[in-house]
Amino acid sequence: MRAYRDQYAELFNEGRNVVLLGVSNDSPEELASWLKDEDFPFLFGSDAENNGASYEAFGGGLRDNGMVDSRAVIVVGPDGRVAKVIPQFNQVDPAAYEELAAAIDATSAS
Numbered sequence: 001m002r003a004y005r006d007q008y009a010e011l012f013n014e015g016r017n018v019v020l021l022g023v024s025n026d027s028p029e030e031l032a033s034w035l036k037d038e039d040f041p042f043l044f045g046s047d048a049e050n051n052g053a054s055y056e057a058f059g060g061g062l063r064d065n066g067m068v069d070s071r072a073v074i075v076v077g078p079d080g081r082v083a084k085v086i087p088q089f090n091q092v093d094p095a096a097y098e099e100l101a102a103a104i105d106a107t108s109a110s
Contacts (some may be wrong), residue, residue: 020042021045023060028046
């Protein structure tokens with residue numbers, strides 16, 4: 001997610017008109033500490049206490065062990081609706097950024 005943070009403004013027009021939400025099974029305390037240390041320009045949500053129910057409500061799927069998909073990313077449009085669920089965002093793969101940029105561009109334009 002650091003690479004995404006570092007490219008956020010340049011590649012994605014600062015996420016204009018969209019909300020980006022990363023979801024994990026990490027505790028709220030762990031995520032808050034990480035966010036504070038890394039200064040991410042997007043949101044993270046913990047599904048640790050809901051056993052994946054919150055992520056599933058956004059349209060995501062759980063792995064066989066009941067955990068949220070690895071590095072799940074949700075794009076929410078200006079209308080408040082989920083525009084895209086990326087179940088496994090691979091932060092070191094340039095293609096992942098292309099997919100995310102396309103989702104953000106499509107959502108921003110609508």
